[in-house]
Amino acid sequence: MSVSSRLPDFPWDKLAAHAAQARTHPGGLVDLSVGTPVDPTPAVVQQALCAAADSPGYPTTIGLPSTRQAALDWMADSHGVTGLGLDQVLPVIGSKELIASLAGHLGVGAGDLVVYPELAYPTYEVGAVLAGARAIATDSLTSLGPERPALLWLNSPSNPTGRVLPTDHLRKVVDWCRERGTILVSDECYLECAWETTEQARPVSVLHPSICGSSTEGLLAVHSLSKRSNLAGYRCAFVAGDARLVGELLAVRKNLGLML
Template identity: 80%
Template sequence: MSGRVSTRLPDFPWDKLTSYAATARAHPDGIVDLSIGTPVDPTPAVAQDALCAAADSPGYPTTIGLPETRQAAIDWLSRRFGVTGLGLDGVLPVIGSKELIGSMAVHLGIGAGDLIGYPELAYPTYEVGAALAGARSLATDSLTAFGPETPKLLWLNSPSNPTGRVLPVEHLRKVVDWCRERGTILVSDECYLECAWDVQPISVLHPDVCGDSHEGILSVHSLSKRSNLAGYRCAFVAGDPVLVGELLAVRKNLGLQMPGPQQRAMVAALEDDTHVVEQHAVYAARRAKLKEALLHAGFTIDHSEASLYLWSSRGEDCWTTVAALAELGILVAPGAFYGAAGSQHVRIAFTATDERIEAAVARLAGR
């Protein structure tokens, strides 16, 4: 049987970086890959130890997850971000946040003829999820852009990937009210909530945003960035118990279950704040060095008050910037990957090792 490429989905963006990656790898000192925000530092010992201790796991896990896993998520949201009112029925562990984001619309019964909204500059998986569901989609930061039509699902992303922008509480509250008035499901992707530098992000589940109810609202959280657990695929969704129940009912039928050992690792990681503070300091140092080097090299940096990226521009087409940096052995992501509004920006991750960050700084300075 010959292979087929799905025409339902947009092209996978990173395939377009192949030739630029080859150019960067040809640098005498090797590539500095700042294109994807994948963690490179060790997984915290508390998570590794918990995983090992739970390695004898012969039985099937449940889709709903262990009560301890869900309680750890509730306690973390309360302790770190002041979220109140969550119960065990309002939390569901998932196998990495990307899987959830890509399948969310389908699992909530959204399909042909329905409309899904997501930010003007956005993680490509929001669009992929809409395409998989057969729904229409609109990339916009303006609620008025929907006109008289009501979207079935609206995505928020604060802190933003790729821009690092953080939405203020007043804006979040306005969006919550707008969605509730229209019956639109609001899902906030908050995977970078603990990766903030110049501001304090707030969850859409905070009472200052949504009042004393989570009705119609979900938030998505990941341990990939905060705890260097990208390889463990540990994430969860929290919020309206009715919506969580809908997701659970579908996911039970599909056998989408977080493995038991990973659930125990997730509990350990969520209960420990020390490793998060330490990793935050590491990223802060890398960010400061790379930011200074980019500014000295003539870049401007917009937003970037949170997340693990510097949203940077030289006032030219993003692919021209990508090509120029590839000649220096530095690979970055073109802003066009995230929407037409990013055509003059590049997203530069600071998740590389200290040694590779130092190499990028030297090359940007012409050394």
């Protein structure tokens, strides 16, 4: 059996015929399917890229210390995530490739279980299938009974529903995963897309001290510049959290030439 035959249908292939029909409408097509940015890339980013254009040497998988420190500073300043070191953050080539490869790169495989939300980004399932693991979509941890998943995905605010998980729920999920030895990965690509600005309703990172108890053990958070910074074409993202897990991702990825 080929690898591709085990994967779910690629979403945009399924939508192509519907999009073509919609484009025939006199008013044209309002395309919300991919969520690709249409506003200009910020001028300061364009200027920085031009200044760094003369880079004939190979980059590194771990990235520049200044890049990693900038990510840590942003998490601290914008989301109150403090206490992380440079060994706890890793730049990646857009969040999609990380999400698709993370399970396999962390040793999840045959006989293991990967759990992800019922309505979710399709790549969570793709990553589980590529790793040879079982995949279950559920929003109820109690429905899993005595199962001990190897990996559990969270996504808040959710793509596609926009749902923001309350802080009490996040704490319970962290505790649940730690009790079972489950790796918890929080896809926080939309963390700045808040529907409400009150402190109680704002999205919060799973790495925030109030959620994780000032310990990143077993936890990873994924962030992307594609939507929030109009940088989808530049493939720039990062993962942060448990130093052991970040180190394992680095050890695998540098052998694959995944450099930024």
